Amino acid sequence: MLRRYIQTPALPSAQPFSHPKDAPEVTPYSPPTADQLLAIRVNAGIEELAQTERFAHAEADLIEAIVEGVGQFAAGEFAPLNRIGDTEGARLENGVVRLPDGFKAAYDAYVEQGWNAIASPLAHGGQGLPFTLSCNVLENLGAANMAFNLLPMLSVGAIEALEHHGSKDQQAKYLPNLVSGKWSGTMNLTEPAAGSDVGALRSTAVPVTDGPHAGKYRITGQKIYITWGEHDLSDNIIHLVLARLPDAPEGTRGISLFLVPKYHVNDDGSLGARNDLKCVSLEHKLGINASPTCVMSYGDNGDCIGELVGHENKGLAAMFTMMNNARINVGNQGNQIAERATQQAMAYARDRVQSARAGSPDKSSVAIIEHPDVRRMLLRMKALTEGCRALLYYCAGQVDRGNLGDEAAKNRADIIVPLLKAWGTDIGVEVAGLGIQIHGGMGFVEETGAAQHWRDSRIAPIYEGTNGIQAADLVTRKLGIEGGEAMIALFDTIAREAAGEPTLAHLAQDCAAIARWMRDEASLDDRLAGSVPFCTMAAVAVAGWQLMKQAAAVAAGAAPSLSATKPVTVRFFLDRIVPEAAGLKAGAIAGADLLYALPAEALAG
Numbered sequence: 208m209l210r211r212y213i214q215t216p217a218l219p220s221a222q223p224f225s226h227p228k229d230a231p232e233v234t235p236y237s238p239p240t241a242d243q244l245l246a247i248r249v250n251a252g253i254e255e256l257a258q259t260e261r262f263a264h265a266e267a268d269l270i271e272a273i274v275e276g277v278g279q280f281a282a283g284e285f286a287p288l289n290r291i292g293d294t295e296g297a298r299l300e301n302g303v304v305r306l307p308d309g310f311k312a313a314y315d316a317y318v319e320q321g322w323n324a325i326a327s328p329l330a331h332g333g334q335g336l337p338f339t340l341s342c343n344v345l346e347n348l349g350a351a352n353m354a355f356n357l358l359p360m361l362s363v364g365a366i367e368a369l370e371h372h373g374s375k376d377q378q379a380k381y382l383p384n385l386v387s388g389k390w391s392g393t394m395n396l397t398e399p400a401a402g403s404d405v406g407a408l409r410s411t412a413v414p415v416t417d418g419p420h421a422g423k424y425r426i427t428g429q430k431i432y433i434t435w436g437e438h439d440l441s442d443n444i445i446h447l448v449l450a451r452l453p454d455a456p457e458g459t460r461g462i463s464l465f466l467v468p469k470y471h472v473n474d475d476g477s478l479g480a481r482n483d484l485k486c487v488s489l490e491h492k493l494g495i496n497a498s499p500t501c502v503m504s505y506g507d508n509g510d511c512i513g514e515l516v517g518h519e520n521k522g523l524a525a526m527f528t529m530m531n532n533a534r535i536n537v538g539n540q541g542n543q544i545a546e547r548a549t550q551q552a553m554a555y556a557r558d559r560v561q562s563a564r565a566g567s568p569d570k571s572s573v574a575i576i577e578h579p580d581v582r583r584m585l586l587r588m589k590a591l592t593e594g595c596r597a598l599l600y601y602c603a604g605q606v607d608r609g610n611l612g613d614e615a616a617k618n619r620a621d622i623i624v625p626l627l628k629a630w631g632t633d634i635g636v637e638v639a640g641l642g643i644q645i646h647g648g649m650g651f652v653e654e655t656g657a658a659q660h661w662r663d664s665r666i667a668p669i670y671e672g673t674n675g676i677q678a679a680d681l682v683t684r685k686l687g688i689e690g691g692e693a694m695i696a697l698f699d700t701i702a703r704e705a706a707g708e709p710t711l712a713h714l715a716q717d718c719a720a721i722a723r724w725m726r727d728e729a730s731l732d733d734r735l736a737g738s739v740p741f742c743t744m745a746a747v748a749v750a751g752w753q754l755m756k757q758a759a760a761v762a763a764g765a766a767p768s769l770s771a772t773k774p775v776t777v778r779f780f781l782d783r784i785v786p787e788a789a790g791l792k793a794g795a796i797a798g799a800d801l802l803y804a805l806p807a808e809a810l811a812g
């Protein structure tokens with residue numbers, strides 16, 4: 208008989224999930240606060256950041272209060288809505304997107320408690336804390352409820368884009384309400400014929416020359432797959448939309464960025480008339496059902512008004528600010544779903560009794576956590592999750608240093624972003640899949656929620672630039688930073704610092720050698736053919752290196768509550784995950800010839 212899992216005490220006002228059978232409830236989310244704090248200290252280096260003038264207020268007590276506070280908030284308010292969000296999902300009713308009961312109240316509480324404003328500038332009502340802390344807010348919210356978390360996540364990206372590219376007037380008009388969370392933001396790139404190839408987009412923007420909107424632009428076009436493109440949780444929605452001006456050059460050089468509000472905003476900040484834009488349909492999806500994925504139509508009546516953000520035809524560069532941020536946050540989603548799936552699998556494995564342990568003289572049946580293969584899966588899940596978290600906070604710390612003007616850290620962050628996005632989301636799917644495996648048949652049916660984690664996880668390798676596109680970015684643009692020396696220096700550093708861990712040192716040396724080969728000898732086809740295995744190798748090398756630092760810190764007395772587990776998970780990562788990554792070398796340097804040995808008709812015929 209399965210134990211009935213108990214939900215967190217702060218139940219939503221939502222109707223409880225009802226299932227025809229007497230089903231076990233989903234394991235509640237328990238924030239991994241100690242591991243998060245360790246990663247924030249060791250991998251992001253928060254104490255060093257707090258020594259700078261800008262982040263002087265990021266003192267240890269405050270950091271702990273934030274990490275603990277948001278963990279509890281996420282567990283109490285967002286996690287209980289995860290199941291109902293999956294089963295009921297978002298609905299489009301007469302042009303309005305509705306979420307299940309409980310979402311509005313939870314979002315209001317999120318805004319009221321100020322979680323949205325953590326890393327935004329003080330000048331616009333934010334708390335001016337490091338980006339690292341905003342990653343932690345999203346980590347907790349997303350582990351609690353990945354689909355819901357996409358709402359604040361997209362807003363964080365819109366804030367960043369306006370902070371860097373908006374005019375002073377736009378910042379004054381739009382940022383305070385975006386920063387508080389009263390308004391939310393979206394990102395509109397994709398069109399039916401423009402997916403990975405953003406340059407193919409056809410939405411248009413025509414300058415308005417007279418009337419009340421003179422100086423602005425009339426936007427026309429359809430955007431697909433727009434996350435939280437329409438909903439009634441925030442008072443206004445600020446859409447950031449890519450479109451083309453008349454006579455703009457073809458491709459990515461002719462794209463401009465526009466701010467298109469759902470409701471016009473009057474000069475005194477009050478909301479005006481509704482803009483000419485709407486959600487025409489919602490996608491039916493494999494997962495993240497509580498995140499409305501909208502087909503958006505702009506300018507059906509010829510009256511959709513937007514403002515230019517930044518310069519004409521420089522929209523993609525401006526959007527990249529938002530996309531870079533979003534790529535880190537999507538990599539974070541891999542970590543989030545892995546954490547949640549691991550917690551769920553651990554609880555189930557301790558509870559489910561099957562067979563005696565084969566290697567034990569005691570022939571009574573034991574919980575499946577006692578069987579070697581289940582141990583292997585559980586430790587793998589835990590090691591991958593912790594490795595991903597270490598990589599996430601290392602990346603976040605480099606972003607913070609880059610924002611303080613440290614050029615080398617900015618370059619380092621640029622190199623890490625595709626590793627985090629691609630590998631982080633790949634391991635999210637892998638770990639969620641292992642979670643199902645540990646549940647056996649109970650994982651394949653929906654009751655336990657293990658299947659939801661896997662279904663939710665599957666989008667992350669696709670959106671925000673597919674993982675294939677991330678790997679291509681790594682071996683082209685990112686390999687080009689400082690003529691390849693920035694990337695090679697990273698691997699050389701790992702090889703040097705991992706001298707006591709020969710397997711990791713060899714992996715880092717291999718990565719450096721592959722980077723040199725790709726830079727100096729390989730054709731572009733050869734580079735792209737090996738890009739995905741190389742991206743995985745590089746990610747595992749950096750994650751292993753950062754885990755090594757965690758293990759050393761724990762051995763020196765940091766995080767006493769992790770003193771038993773951390774050495775084991777790090778050992779597992781270094782002894783089991785790192786050698787697998789090293790085995791990818793053959794694929795990374797194999798070149799493209801075999802891939803093109805068959806013409807497309809023969810391959811697919």
Ligand SMILES: Cc1cc2nc3c(=O)[nH]c(=O)nc-3n(C[C@H](O)[C@H](O)[C@H](O)COP(=O)(O)OP(=O)(O)OC[C@H]3O[C@@H](n4cnc5c(N)ncnc54)[C@H](O)[C@@H]3O)c2cc1C
Pocket residue numbers: 394395396397401402403404431432433434435492500666669670671672673674675676679
């Ligand atoms: C749930 C969901 C939410 C989304 N949210 C948003 C959003 O808020 N805003 C937004 O603008 N978009 C959003 N998207 C769109 C998403 O970013 C795109 O789906 C993604 O970029 C891939 O584009 P595509 O679907 O057209 O796939 P395609 O571009 O058709 O790619 C198909 C396959 O071909 C590969 N491929 C394509 N081109 C190349 C190439 N040059 N080299 C190598 N491989 C290639 C891809 O890697 C992929 O495996 C969302 C999508 C979904 C499903």
